[in-house]
Structures are given as structure tokens and as C-alpha cells.
């Protein structure tokens with residue numbers, strides 16, 4: 191038996207679902223998504239900064255007229271990988287911009303960079 195699987199991988203810093211929204215909408219419109227799996231990983235760099243630190247740094251490089259925009263930016267810093275997957279699953283379920291049949295079946299996973307194992311995250 192041959193099993194064919196088509197997988198579209200969208201990568202961004204932290205595997206952040208909010209930052210992937212535009213791509214999910216377009217891919218679903220153009221290709222028709224069948225399933226969504228959110229995969230974050232251990233030892234992620236998004237564990238190593240705070241959103242305010244990035245905002246402060248960006249403000250040092252820009253004119254103050256842009257600071258309100260910077261203040262509204264979600265940078266995606268996290269403090270716990272499993273918690274961030276759960277948070278992203280909750281956010282995905284709540285967004286009105288992705289089909290409910292996709293969001294209700296979405297799965298959350300954590301890739302352990304030390305063991306190579308992918309572990310499901312239960313809500």
C-alpha cells in the first residue's frame with residue numbers, strides 16, 4: 191500500500207500560530223488545508239527574550255512616530271514550550287479567520303531537539 195501525504199510546512203520564530211495566520215488563510219483558500227499541526231520545539235530561541243526587550247531595542251533604531259506600532263507588535267516570546275503550544279491551540283480555536291473544522295481538529299506537538307522525539311501536547 192502506498193500512502194501519499196502532502197505536507198506544507200510553514201516555519202517562523204517559535205512556531206507562533208498568530209504569525210502564521212496570513213499563510214494559513216492563503217494556503218487554505220488556494221490549496222484547501224486538511225489538517226493543522228502546531229509544532230514547537232525544546233530549546234527554542236523564543237525562550238531567550240521578552241517581548242518588551244525586543245520592542246525597546248527596536249525603538250532605539252526608529253523614529254518615535256513608529257513607537258505606537260512597535261508597542262502593538264506581538265514578538266512571540268515564551269516562557270514554556272508546552273504552554274505556548276496550548277496557548278496557540280486556544281488562540282487558533284478562537285480565531286474567526288480559519289475554518290472551525292480545521293481548528294477543532296488541530297493538534298499540538300513538541301519536538302524535543304535532544305531526543306528527536308515528537309510528543310503530543312494535551313489540552
Ligand SMILES: [Zn+2]
Nearest residue numbers: 204234235236
Ligand atoms: Zn525555535
